[in-house]
Amino acid sequence: MVKQTIDILSGYILEDEPRLTLRQLCDACAVRAEYIIELVDEGFIEPSGVERAHWCFNGVTVRRVQKAKRLQHDLGVNLAGVALAIELIDEIEFLRARLDRM
DSSP states (O other), X not given: OOOOOOOOOXXXXXXXXXXXXXXXXXXXHTOOHHHHHXXXXXXXXXOBSSSGGGOBBOHHHHHHHHHHHHHHHHHOOOHHHHHHHHHHHHHHHHHHHHHHHO
C-alpha cells in the first residue's frame, strides 16, 4: 500500500478594507498584542476605531507588521528605525512602480 500525502495551503486574503481585529492581526503575524500596541503607539500602524476593543486593521497592516518583525528580528532594528526603514522602502517601491509606468 502506498501512502499519499496531501499538502493543504491556508492563508488570509489581504484587503484594504478594515477587517482584522487585534487578535486576528496577532494571529496572522504570529506576534503578541503588546507588540501591535507598541507599533500603534509608535505611529507605525494605524487602526480604525478609538478603543483597543474596537480596533480593526486592513490587509496592508499585515504586511507592514511582518516587515517590522523581520527588520527587528533579522537586523536588531529598534521601532523608530523600523518606521524609518519601512517608510524608505515604501518610497522606493512607489518610485519603482512610477518608473515602470513610464
